[in-house]
Amino acid sequence: MIATLDDLDVEGTTVGVRVDVNSPIDDDDTLADDARLRAHVDTLAELLERDGRVAVLAHQGRPGGDEFVSLESHAERLSELLGQPVDYVDATFTDAAREAVRDLEDGDCVVLENTRFYSEEYMEFEPERAARTHLVEGLEPVLDAYVNDAFAAAHRSQPSLVGLPTVLPSYAGRVMESELDVLGSIEETDEPRVYVLGGAKVSDSIDVAWSVLEKGLADHVLTAGVVGNVFLIADGVDLGDASSDFIYDQGYWDEIDRAADLLDAHGDRIALPRDVAVDRDGGRHELGVNALPPGDGESAMDIGGSTLEYYRRVLEDAETVILNGPAGVFEDDRFETGTRQLYDAATDIPTSIVGGGDTASALRQLGVEGFSHVSTGGGAALRMLTAESLPAVTALENAPQQPAADD
Numbered sequence: 118m119i120a121t122l123d124d125l126d127v128e129g130t131t132v133g134v135r136v137d138v139n140s141p142i143d144d145d146d147t148l149a150d151d152a153r154l155r156a157h158v159d160t161l162a163e164l165l166e167r168d169g170r171v172a173v174l175a176h177q178g179r180p181g182g183d184e185f186v187s188l189e190s191h192a193e194r195l196s197e198l199l200g201q202p203v204d205y206v207d208a209t210f211t212d213a214a215r216e217a218v219r220d221l222e223d224g225d226c227v228v229l230e231n232t233r234f235y236s237e238e239y240m241e242f243e244p245e246r247a248a249r250t251h252l253v254e255g256l257e258p259v260l261d262a263y264v265n266d267a268f269a270a271a272h273r274s275q276p277s278l279v280g281l282p283t284v285l286p287s288y289a290g291r292v293m294e295s296e297l298d299v300l301g302s303i304e305e306t307d308e309p310r311v312y313v314l315g316g317a318k319v320s321d322s323i324d325v326a327w328s329v330l331e332k333g334l335a336d337h338v339l340t341a342g343v344v345g346n347v348f349l350i351a352d353g354v355d356l357g358d359a360s361s362d363f364i365y366d367q368g369y370w371d372e373i374d375r376a377a378d379l380l381d382a383h384g385d386r387i388a389l390p391r392d393v394a395v396d397r398d399g400g401r402h403e404l405g406v407n408a409l410p411p412g413d414g415e416s417a418m419d420i421g422g423s424t425l426e427y428y429r430r431v432l433e434d435a436e437t438v439i440l441n442g443p444a445g446v447f448e449d450d451r452f453e454t455g456t457r458q459l460y461d462a463a464t465d466i467p468t469s470i471v472g473g474g475d476t477a478s479a480l481r482q483l484g485v486e487g488f489s490h491v492s493t494g495g496g497a498a499l500r501m502l503t504a505e506s507l508p509a510v511t512a513l514e515n516a517p518q519q520p521a522a523d524d
């Protein structure tokens with residue numbers, strides 16, 4: 118049983134709130150997209166309105182990557198979204214950070230520096246070991262409670278996600294609560310249930326497909342994106358050198374055998390693309406599977422019109438659809454059709470649940486709206502769909518008991 122903000126006596130309490138605001142970053146190292154920040158506004162505003170003292174913890178990017186930047190611009194944007202001053206301190210658990218947290222008054226908010234600027238935060242630990250890291254030992258003395266709202270990072274076993282809830286009374290924030298409600302009760306949704314697996318995380322998608330087919334959760338699995346291409350090759354289709362090289366370069370070559378095994382075991386419930394779109398002479402050109410391989414250098418960048426028609430027919434009978442991953446390279450205008458039309462068709466299904474960071478940004482870019490639930494998580498949502506436990510959620514379940522809220 119996980120405690121929520123309803124169980125927390127917030128007034129005058131100093132709360133460390135872990136959010137996931139890991140976002141695209143502009144060339145000047147500032148925030149390029151505030152969607153993930155917006156998602157956490159309800160949780161933070163509630164804690165501040167209830168006179169909590171809020172210290173925000175988050176990571177941004179990965180060490181060495183282009184998006185590995187400070188949270189200063191996140192704090193500025195958060196201040197605009199919350200309509201109140203939000204301080205930022207360029208420290209996470211040192212004296213400067215502790216002083217900033219101790220200085221908070223009721224209703225104040227400070228954003229601490231990118232947790233991953235410290236090497237331990239990019240390592241995976243058992244919770245008890247995570248509790249003995251510098252971040253946790255540095256912050257625990259100045260915090261009364263911990264709130265985890267970072268569903269999108271809940272599949273990571275890092276100190277700010279599993280260490281802090283080992284030593285502090287801990288609660289799920291509103292984003293975490295709603296994600297667990299929806300994604301944790303997929304088995305209770307109405308059937309027929311269709312899973313649409315696209316995008317580029319091939320091994321994760323094959324894990325999900327195995328799991329939901331074995332458990333009888335999926336009536337149909339529709340494949341698209343790079344996942345669809347891997348299944349086509351597994352089915353003996355010659356997609357040409359460009360697509361094959363891409364799959365090889367991404368390290369997914371071994372997944373072809375797994376996809377073939379899955380087709381052997383459950384092929385009757387797995388749908389494969391019937392045509393693909395390639396770049397020919399600078400334009401979109403569709404080729405039926407029978408007309409493959411494509412020309413030299415041509416790669417399968419999207420599903421084609423016949424596939425869309427076929428998938429729409431399957432979706433027509435569905436009561437629930439769960440989608441993850443774009444159907445094609447939606448970033449290129451010529452190859453966004455598959456994603457737009459397939460996801461648009463899914464909005465007509467009574468229950469439509471979408472997961473994936475790139476998927477959510479594709480849908481915003483393409484203006485597709487009307488889903489029952491759009492998850493903030495990519496990898497975390499996929500892990501939940503295989504009914505695997507998420508380390509940060511388990512840490513919340515095992516967190517120390519807290520006194521009941523007065524109100």
Ligand SMILES: Nc1ncnc2c1ncn2[C@@H]1O[C@H](COP(=O)(O)OP(=O)(O)O)[C@@H](O)[C@H]1O
Binds near residue numbers: 317346444447448474
């Ligand atoms: N046919 C394809 N060939 C190459 N890349 C593709 C193809 N289809 C989709 N993609 C890419 O997949 C990426 C998103 O996949 P993924 O990271 O798995 O999604 P999410 O973050 O939603 O889980 C996008 O950058 C998109 O361009």
Ligand SMILES: O=C(OP(=O)(O)O)[C@H](O)COP(=O)(O)O
Binds near residue numbers: 178269473493494495
């Ligand atoms: O963006 C995230 O995950 P996602 O790309 O699966 O949605 C999370 O912030 C986790 O980041 P990480 O995959 O660098 O640990």
